[in-house]
Amino acid sequence: MNKKISFTILTGLLLLGMSVPAFAAAGPIDLTSSVPGMIALVVFVFAYVLVMGEEKLHLRKSKPVLVAAGIIWALVGWVYVQQGMTGLPEEAFRHTLLEYSELMLFLLVAMTYINALEERRVFDALRAWMVQRGFSYRTLFWMTGFLAFFISPIADNLTTALLMCAVVMKVAEGDKRFVNLCCINIVIAANAGGAFSPFGDITTLMVWQAGLVRFDEFFALFIPALVNYGLPAAIMSFFVENRKPEPSDEVVELKRGARRILALFLLTIATAVACHTLLHLPPVLGMMAGLGYLQFFGYFLRMTLPGSLAKKRTQAELAGDKERMKRLGSVVPFDVFSRVARAEWDTLLFFYGIIMCVGGLGFMGYLAMMSDILFTQWDPTYANIVLGLVSAVIDNIPVMFAVLTMEPDMSHGHWLLITLTAGVGGSLLSVGSAAGVALMGQARGVYTFFGHLKWAPVIMLGYIASVLVHLWLNKAMFSVY
Known part of the structure; x- marks a missing residue:
């Protein structure tokens, strides 16, 4: 399995949180129209462009955001020193750092467990079992999709996508058309499955951490998420050949203690x-x-x-x-600390950089300005739907952190809506989610940006349908604050 299998574990998993969000709010000095503020915004945009080009540049995503975070907070500190208000940026920085620290420790434990299960060959055994059965391509298409949908709420969307992709590539090696279609199906399923559980994605984890949605309330998104996956999968399945691949006799023995x-x-x-x-x-x-x-x-x-x-x-x-x-x-011998060492540290540092960058821009006043446009001048429903589409281009983590930092006054239904849209919106493009980016690396040259893009209209149907189902099915939650 790819080393990236531990990315985000969670990128599935669990962190809940505080009864009151502690994200850095806007400071007393509005820097949105100042030179330092403009410089900070340019630095962040440039850093994020480098992050988006990670696969082409072969530059680890943590590097640009770590530098950007340092520059943004240095600019904040310099302005406040000039105004004789040295304590406020420090307090805001510590608040944001506390949020990251809890998230980092939570993800580190989750990554350690996933790495331990991988080392004990749990994922290899699941792959071998599926390959041995000699399922038809159409059965494999649906089975990997449903497994991705139901495993991702526990093991996170990225880990699940990598596992299912490994199965497909093992069974259908050489059939590029089928592998590409299956990868698209897996990305949609993993992202949809991760949307109805605090453990399925970093964005759901962050909402739960902020104490805005209870653990049990996330399951109200189960049917909308299932619709988001099921509709495009049903359409794509008509383009899957109903033939059988060659069965395999590979046997995988679980290591001691796996269960x-x-x-x-x-x-x-x-x-x-x-x-x-x-x-x-x-x-x-x-x-x-x-x-x-x-x-x-x-x-x-x-x-x-x-x-x-x-x-x-x-x-x-x-x-x-x-x-x-x-x-x-x-x-x-089994060594816990070797599993800790194999955690995706680049990812953990990337989260630090993103959270600190967004926190710094929020303290400068940019997020308050954005909040006024999106959640005051616009209806929150439209704002959350648009932000979901934005997450297809910009990773859903900074999008969700920005929303949490804005702290808009929204109902439970609206908080669940942004959780849904930010989670599944990334499926529209292959670069819109960690699962998609990882599979482009794992199935390089087979699952591609343009191969995914031609199915974007079908995926958009699933996105629209899931939003409408949530608005209809959970309408009572839109009046609960």
């Missing part, structure tokens, strides 16, 4: 939810406790490894299984 680590992961999620729901504490507390669960289990695996290996070697000798004997000879 128990999966159980500990679910227990960790339950602990994080309980921390917020029952104890009114930040969920990151539960996630860090969950890291402790994994460390204790890793200790157990190391201490019992010699006895386990001796038993398995005896069984292999009696069965005359030389291949298994060879595998057992290369077994190394």
